[in-house]
Amino acid sequence: MRRDQPPRPVAVGDVVAVYSEALGVWTASQVIGIDVAEKCAAVLELDWSGPEPATVADLGDVQPLRLTHHSWGGKLSHCNRSWVLPRSFTVIGSLPPLVTSPSYSYASVWGRGEQLALQRHWDSGDREDWDAPYALTCTAEELVADHTSRRARASNTSPSTGSPGSTAPS
Numbered sequence: 001m002r003r004d005q006p007p008r009p010v011a012v013g014d015v016v017a018v019y020s021e022a023l024g025v026w027t028a029s030q031v032i033g034i035d036v037a038e039k040c041a042a043v044l045e046l047d048w049s050g051p052e053p054a055t056v057a058d059l060g061d062v063q064p065l066r067l068t069h070h071s072w073g074g075k076l077s078h079c080n081r082s083w084v085l086p087r088s089f090t091v092i093g094s095l096p097p098l099v100t101s102p103s104y105s106y107a108s109v110w111g112r113g114e115q116l117a118l119q120r121h122w123d124s125g126d127r128e129d130w131d132a133p134y135a136l137t138c139t140a141e142e143l144v145a146d147h148t149s150r151r152a153r154a155s156n157t158s159p160s161t162g163s164p165g166s167t168a169p170s
Contacts (some may be wrong), residue, residue: 004036006083013094015046015056016085020113023120025049027113028059032097034083040106041085044099045077045115056093064098067115069122077115079105086110 010016010031020027027049033042045065053059065077080103085091089110 006039006041006085008085008087010034010041010083010085010091011094013097014091015059015062015093015095016089017053017092018086018089018110018112019052020049020117022117023049023113026052027116028053028062028092029111030062030095030098032078032099033080033102035080038080039083040080041083042103043079043081043110044097045111046098047116047119049113049116053092056095058092062095062098065116065119067119069118076101076103077111077119078103079107079111081107081110088112 012031012034014031015028016031017026017028019025028046030044030046031041032044034040035042046059047063047065048059050058056062067073067075067077076099078099086109
C-alpha cells in the first residue's frame with residue numbers, strides 16, 4: 001500500500017515540541033517543508049527551551065536556531081528528516097514558515113534539542129567537550145567484560161527450558 005502522507009500527518013508551518021534530555025526542558029522545531037516523493041520533512045530547530053508548551057503562544061517570540069558553535073559559522077539548524085513524527089513529539093500549533101530556504105542535510109531521526117544544548121554550552125564560554133547527561137560513560141574494557149559475562153550466562157541457559165545448566169534434548 002502506497003502512502004502519500006505519514007501515519008501522523010504534519011503540515012508546513014506546524015510547530016512541534018519535545019522534551020530534551022540534553023537540556024532537561026522542552027524544545028521546539030518547525031516543519032518548513034514536506035517532500036512526498038522522498039517521504040521527508042524539512043525541520044527547522046527553534047532557539048527556544050522551557051516548560052512544556054501547550055500552544056505556540058507559550059513559546060513567545062520564536063526565532064530559528066543559528067549555530068555558531070565549533071565551525072557552524074551562523075548557519076541555520078535545519079535538516080531533512082523522516083516524515084514520520086516520533087510519538088514523543090507534540091504538534092502545538094502552526095506559524096508561517098520562519099525560513100523558506102531548503103536544507104541540504106539529511107538525518108533519519110528528529111533532533112531532541114542536542115544542537116541547542118551544544119549551542120548553549122558554547123555560548124557559556126566553555127570550550128571543553130560537552131558530555132550529554134545521557135551519554136555512555138564506560139571504557140572499552142568494561143563493555144567487553146559486560147558482553148563476555150552476558151554471553152557466558154546465555155550459554156548456561158537452555159533455550160528449551162530456560163533453566164541454568166540444562167541442555168536441550170537432541
